Amino acid sequence: xxxxxxxxxxxxxxxxxxxxxxxxxxxxxxxxxxxxxxxxxxxxxxxxxxxxxxxxxxxxxxxxxxxxxxxxxxxxxxxxxxxxxxxxxxxxxxxxxxxxxxxxxxxxxxxxxxxxxxxxxxxxxxxxxxxxxxxxxxxxxxxxxxxxxxxxxxxxxxxxxxxxxxxxxxxxxxxxxxxxxxxxxxxxxxxxxxxxxxxxxxxxxxxxxxxxxxxxxxxxxxxxxxxxxxxxxxxxxxxxxxxxxxxxxxxxxxxxxxxxxxxxxxxxxxxxxxxxxxxxxxxxxxx
Numbered sequence: 001x002x003x004x005x006x007x008x009x010x011x012x013x014x015x016x017x018x019x020x021x022x023x024x025x026x027x028x029x030x031x032x033x034x035x036x037x038x039x040x041x042x043x044x045x046x047x048x049x050x051x052x053x054x055x056x057x058x059x060x061x062x063x064x065x066x067x068x069x070x071x072x073x074x075x076x077x078x079x080x081x082x083x084x085x086x087x088x089x090x091x092x093x094x095x096x097x098x099x100x101x102x103x104x105x106x107x108x109x110x111x112x113x114x115x116x117x118x119x120x121x122x123x124x125x126x127x128x129x130x131x132x133x134x135x136x137x138x139x140x141x142x143x144x145x146x147x148x149x150x151x152x153x154x155x156x157x158x159x160x161x162x163x164x165x166x167x168x169x170x171x172x173x174x175x176x177x178x179x180x181x182x183x184x185x186x187x188x189x190x191x192x193x194x195x196x197x198x199x200x201x202x203x204x205x206x207x208x209x210x211x212x213x214x215x216x217x218x219x220x221x222x223x224x225x226x227x228x229x230x231x232x233x234x235x236x237x238x239x240x241x242x243x244x245x246x247x248x249x250x251x252x253x254x255x256x257x258x259x260x261x262x263x264x265x266x267x268x269x270x271x272x273x274x275x276x277x278x279x280x281x282x283x284x285x286x287x
Contacts, residue, residue, distance in 0.1 A: 002069075005077040005098040006131055006176070008043045009211050012234040018285040021045040021213075022278055023081060023239035025052040028246060028267050030064060032274035037074045039275075040282050045099070047081035047237065050088055058088070062095040081237070082135075086119065093123045099131035101179065101213075109165075112136070116173040124174075133213060134173055136161045137181020160200050163207035170210045177235070179213040180204055196224050198231045205232030213237065225284050238281055242274060249273040 003011075012018055024030050024046055037044045048061055065078040080092040080100040092100055102119035104112040116134040123132050137160065161180035170178060182204075183196045196214075205212055211234040217225060218240035225236065249270040257266050 002073075003043075003075065004129065005043075005045070006129065008075065008077075009131070009177075009234055012211070013232070016230065018214075018229045018233050019043050019045055019235045020278065020282045020285050021047050021079060021081075021235050021237045022242060022281075023047040023049065023052060023237070024061075024242075025055050026246075028271050029242060029274060030061075032271050032278055033076065034068055034072070034074065035271070036275050036278040036282065037068075037076050038072070040279055042282055042286065043075035043077065044278070044282070045077045045079050045235065047079045047239070049081045049239075050083055050085060053080065053083075053088065053092070058091050058095045062092075062097060065098075066096065086122065089119050090122060090126070093126040093130055096127075097130060099133060099177070101133040101135065101177075103135045105135040105137060105179075105181075113169060113172045116169075116175060120174045131176040132174075133177035133179060134169060134175040135179040135215070136165060136169055160197060161204060162200075163203045166204045166210075167207045170208050175210060177211050177213050178208070179215045182214075196220060196228055198224075198227050201228055201231040201233060211235070218242075222284050225281075229285055236281070236285055238278075241277060245273050245277050246270060 008019060022029070022033055022044065024033065025048070030046065033044055033046055046061070046065055048056055053061065062078060065076055068074045068076040077098040078096075080089065080097050082101055082103040083089050083092065084103055089100055089102055100119070100123055102116050104115040107115065112134070120132045123130050160182055166178055166180055169175070180200075182200045201212065212232055213235040214228055214233045215237045217236045217238050228236070250267070253266050253269045260266060
C-alpha cells in the first residue's frame with residue numbers, strides 16, 4: 001500500500017531515520033532526486049522556496065512530483081519551503097503540495113504564532129492531509145555561501161528554542177512539524193564549524209509529539225547529522241551544498257565539453273554529481 005508523507009514521517013520516529021529534503025530550481029536537481037530515490041528506495045522530499053517555486057512554476061513542479069509518485073511508484077514528496085506569502089501558501093495547497101513550511105520566525109513570538117496559525121487554518125481548510133510546519137528562532141535566510149554568520153542568527157545556547165517554547169508553539173498553532181533553532185544556520189559560512197546542540201534536540205523531542213525538522217544542514221559534519229537523527233530529527237534540509245555542487249559541476253563540464261552544444265550531454269555529469277551527494281546524505285540519515 002502506498003504511504004503518504006505523514007505516514008513516512010511517523011515511521012522516522014519508530015525506525016530512527018530521517019527523510020532527506022533537497023531543494024530544486026531546475027531539471028538537473030529534479031532528475032538527480034528521481035534517480036537517487038529509485039536507487040536508494042527511500043522517501044525523499046523535493047523542496048522549493050518561494051523564489052524556486054516562482055521559477056519552476058508551482059503547478060509544474062507539483063505535476064512532476066505527482067508523476068514520479070503515480071507513474072513511477074516512487075516515494076517522492078513536495079514541500080513549499082519557507083513560504084512567507086499567504087497567497088503562495090494557498091496556491092501550493094491547491095496545487096497539491098504534500099507539506100508547507102510557513103516561516104514567520106523573523107517576526108515577534110506573538111506574530112509568529114498568529115501568522116502560523118492563520119497558515120495552518122488556511123491549508124487545512126483546503127486539504128487537511130497537507131502537513132504544515134512552523135519555524136521557531138531566526139537562523140538566517142538564503143541558501144548561499146557566506147563570509148560571516150548572519151546578524152541575529154541564533155547560535156548561542158541561551159537563545160535557542162526551548163522545550164517550553166516548542167510545546168507552546170505547537171499548542172497555539174496546531175502545526176504538524178516544527179523547525180527549531182538549535183545552532184543551525186541557513187547557508188554555509190566560510191571557516192565556521194556549525195555546532196548543533198544535540199541535547200537541545202533531545203529535550204525538545206521529549207516535550208512535543210510534533211515531528212522535528214533540521215534546517216540549514218548544508219555544511220554540518222556527517223557524524224553530527226547522524227547524532228541529530230538519533231536525537232529525534234525526522235526531516236533534514238539540504239540546499240546550499242546542492243547549489244555549490246551544481247555550479248562546480250557545470251563549470252567543469254562546460255570546460256571539458258569542447259564544441260558540444262547539446263545541453264543534455266553537458267548537464268549529464270552535473271546530474272551525476274548531484275545524485276551522488278543526495279545518495280551520500282540519504283545514507284547518513286538512515287544511520
